[in-house]
Amino acid sequence: MRAVLIAGVIAVALVEGCPLPGKEQARRLGVERLVTGASATRDAVLTPFRPVFRALDFSQRWSLFPVADKRHYRMVIEARPGPETPWQVLYRVHGPERAAFADVLEYRRIRGIWNPGAKGPRGAYKAFCSWIARVVFEADPRLREARVKMERVRVLPGGAGVEPTGEEAFAEVRRR
Amino acid sequence: MRRWTRFWDRREPPTALALARLLVGAVLLVDFAQIIGYGLVDVIFAAPPAGLAVGKPLVAHWWGAAAGGRTFAVAFAALALFTAGAFTRLAGLTFALASGQLSMLCPDADRGIDALLRVVVAVLALSGSHARWSLDALVRRALGRPFPALVPAWPRYLLYLQVVWLYFSAAHTKADPSWGPLGGFSALGYVLSDPHYARFAPGWVSSVYPLTQLGTAATIVFEWGAPLLLLFHWWHVTPERPGRLRRWSNRFRLRFVYIATGAAFHLAIAATLRLGIFPFGVLALYPLLFHPDELRAAARRLRLARDPTPVAASDPAWGRDSSSSA
Numbered sequence: 001m002r003a004v005l006i007a008g009v010i011a012v013a014l015v016e017g018c019p020l021p022g023k024e025q026a027r028r029l030g031v032e033r034l035v036t037g038a039s040a041t042r043d044a045v046l047t048p049f050r051p052v053f054r055a056l057d058f059s060q061r062w063s064l065f066p067v068a069d070k071r072h073y074r075m076v077i078e079a080r081p082g083p084e085t086p087w088q089v090l091y092r093v094h095g096p097e098r099a100a101f102a103d104v105l106e107y108r109r110i111r112g113i114w115n116p117g118a119k120g121p122r123g124a125y126k127a128f129c130s131w132i133a134r135v136v137f138e139a140d141p142r143l144r145e146a147r148v149k150m151e152r153v154r155v156l157p158g159g160a161g162v163e164p165t166g167e168e169a170f171a172e173v174r175r176r
Numbered sequence: 177m178r179r180w181t182r183f184w185d186r187r188e189p190p191t192a193l194a195l196a197r198l199l200v201g202a203v204l205l206v207d208f209a210q211i212i213g214y215g216l217v218d219v220i221f222a223a224p225p226a227g228l229a230v231g232k233p234l235v236a237h238w239w240g241a242a243a244g245g246r247t248f249a250v251a252f253a254a255l256a257l258f259t260a261g262a263f264t265r266l267a268g269l270t271f272a273l274a275s276g277q278l279s280m281l282c283p284d285a286d287r288g289i290d291a292l293l294r295v296v297v298a299v300l301a302l303s304g305s306h307a308r309w310s311l312d313a314l315v316r317r318a319l320g321r322p323f324p325a326l327v328p329a330w331p332r333y334l335l336y337l338q339v340v341w342l343y344f345s346a347a348h349t350k351a352d353p354s355w356g357p358l359g360g361f362s363a364l365g366y367v368l369s370d371p372h373y374a375r376f377a378p379g380w381v382s383s384v385y386p387l388t389q390l391g392t393a394a395t396i397v398f399e400w401g402a403p404l405l406l407l408f409h410w411w412h413v414t415p416e417r418p419g420r421l422r423r424w425s426n427r428f429r430l431r432f433v434y435i436a437t438g439a440a441f442h443l444a445i446a447a448t449l450r451l452g453i454f455p456f457g458v459l460a461l462y463p464l465l466f467h468p469d470e471l472r473a474a475a476r477r478l479r480l481a482r483d484p485t486p487v488a489a490s491d492p493a494w495g496r497d498s499s500s501s502a
Contacts, residue, residue, distance in 0.1 A: 003181040054276075066351065094378070
């Protein structure tokens with residue numbers, strides 16, 4: 001009985017973890033119908049086991065740096081006493097500006113919230129911006145505006161460093 | 177079918193499972209201590225506007241605003257008990273479920289390593305990992321009802337397969353051209369230059385760029401080759417059977433070369449990237465790639481290297497020999 005159960009666990013895990021191309025890739029490869037069918041079959045097979053995957057909140061599709069692009073984001077946190085004053089950089093990743101809360105920002109779980117994914121900012125990004133603005137305002141009562149943004153940087157050939165591209169993204173401003 | 181049943185019915189000393197329990201528990205406890213130390217319990221697991229918990233799992237419906245703090249407390253307590261080997265089965269399963277709820281409270285703060293170790297803890301909770309180096313084992317011995325010397329091996333085999341699948345699945349998702357020859361094997365160079373992950377300011381990579389290209393190629397070979405570890409292992413435990421590839425694999429100890437390569441990769445990324453507990457969490461599973469007798473033999477060799485005085489053939493701390501050597 002145990003051996004049969006284990007065989008079942010392995011089979012379900014392999015079905016759930018089986019990599020299927022996305023819609024776009026399937027269309028490019030001309031296997032859209034096949035992939036749609038396989039995906040529907042997989043969903044049907046996994047339906048009775050979804051509660052287990054949901055309870056433990058996991059998947060057997062693992063990825064570690066699936067996309068290794070030469071363009072990266074670099075987070076910058078700025079603040080200013082008022083709209084008429086220039087922005088003052090409080091924190092920039094690997095920059096000389098290193099606020100007291102840098103260690104917290106760089107802790108992996110917090111980074112997971114503010115680091116943009118392949119599709120853009122993650123679900124809790126706006127909540128993060130509100131929270132870090134509160135931290136900034138509490139640390140310095142003179143500051144009345146805080147801004148979080150992502151600078152776009154490009155890796156130089158041969159890994160010789162990164163250079164800003166001039167682009168910025170996902171800027172969020174919070175006022176006291 | 178009979179062979180399949182016999183394979184999964186094997187028994188062995190609980191050494192590898194107990195060691196994995198201690199190491200996985202220690203890694204997770206360090207992470208939870210960091211959450212507490214940084215004062216992030218009421219940040220990560222509280223709902224906006226006070227916190228970042230945008231999800232609404234079951235505990236949010238039960239406990240409302242207190243869900244995050246209470247679930248974290250339950251998870252932390254369960255983890256501590258699991259690591260110490262006290263009420264291990266209940267503690268492990270409680271941790272796995274509570275950790276799942278924490279993940280649903282703030283999905284972005286839950287990374288792949290958290291999901292992996294959640295599953296590992298659940299399997300270890302169902303195993304005999306508490307039959308050694310645990311409070312449960314101490315109590316059972318004191319009561320005159322010690323755990324059996326041999327425990328089911330299937331949890332270790334299952335987690336062994338999990339490690340293999342982890343790497344093989346990671347290979348599938350590496351679709352970016354930079355991981356291959358068309359992209360000049362530039363992936364690791366880019367990753368090491370990612371400001372958000374790099375431990376050192378970008379620029380140093382240029383001095384070792386060709387090494388990063390080699391590392392990129394080696395990573396791809398390592399991950400796609402993960403199922404080969406099963407073959408290397410099979411050849412290692414059946415050296416008497418014929419076959420040139422078997423002889424060649426055993427002669428060059430490919431099984432150990434593969435495992436050592438994995439350990440080296442994880443230590444290298446721990447040194448050069450800020451990935452938190454990821455490299456250590458996966459390394460904590462590596463004892464499961466060895467039979468308990470192999471771990472005992474390694475411990476004995478280490479002891480002899482430190483102190484060449486002859487030791488007893490059987491060391492109770494590491495258990496007696498089992499009948500299977502896989």
